[in-house]
Amino acid sequence: MASKNQGPAAPRALVVEDIKVDLVVLLRMLRKLNCEATVAHNGKEAVDLFLEGKTFDIVFFDKDMPVMTGPEAVTKIRGMGASGVKMVGVSADFGGLEAFMQAGADVFVPKPMKLETLDAMLQEVIGKKNMSG
């Protein structure tokens, strides 16, 4: 699923989620905020995208996924030198906060994510993109 830019400041999002319902809702929220997204169904698919040279401004990781978990993927992607991308851990599991922050995520958001929370994060990313030119 390819990303679609809505303009020069539109953030490029990656959603890493294996549960269809959760994926569909988050993608719809992103679309409502004029942000199309690329999808990975587990942590390994996300890592492979970065290995292919794909770049994103913000990545949303579910915690527990087959093949590779969200925290594992965050650790690997940070290890590849991806320091500029905002990494968001998303989970209904209370243990998700510690797991994601220890792995190197920038922020943890409990599921289900509110539209206002998502909007605020995207606005922050847009602001940084505009400042960096």
Next chain:
Amino acid sequence: MDYSNLRRQAASMKKSLFDQGYLDEQFCQVEDLQDEASPNFAEEVITLFFKDSARLISNIEQALEKYPKDFNKWDAYMQQLKGSCSSIGASRMKSECMSFREFCGQGNVEGCMKSFQKVKREHGVLRQKLEAYFQLLRQAGPAGAATRPGM
């Protein structure tokens, strides 16, 4: 047909679902994601939820019958189901999922079995109620605009 009356009935039905604790605010968030481009988004997501949740429940049922008892596997399945329940605002189902997970944490087989039956019961009841709600909404919509995804 009195469409405004049907809409009032749908609104009353939805309020009842909230008052009885079947749904929480997240359901409204899902409905709020609808617009002209995606007018049936909520029903599509709910349909997807019931397809996925039926599969998960079947997986859990099979896992519960196996030996040795694998509380980690049971917990992992139920965590997925709980997550999906959260995403659509299925509050009572989510509570039962959490109870099941607590019993898993205690290694309480009997508790897990009883709790799982409650999860199944809540799943069936919610499915019936939401099916009726969306059927009413389709009837209340513009004539000829309704399509019915399989639930």
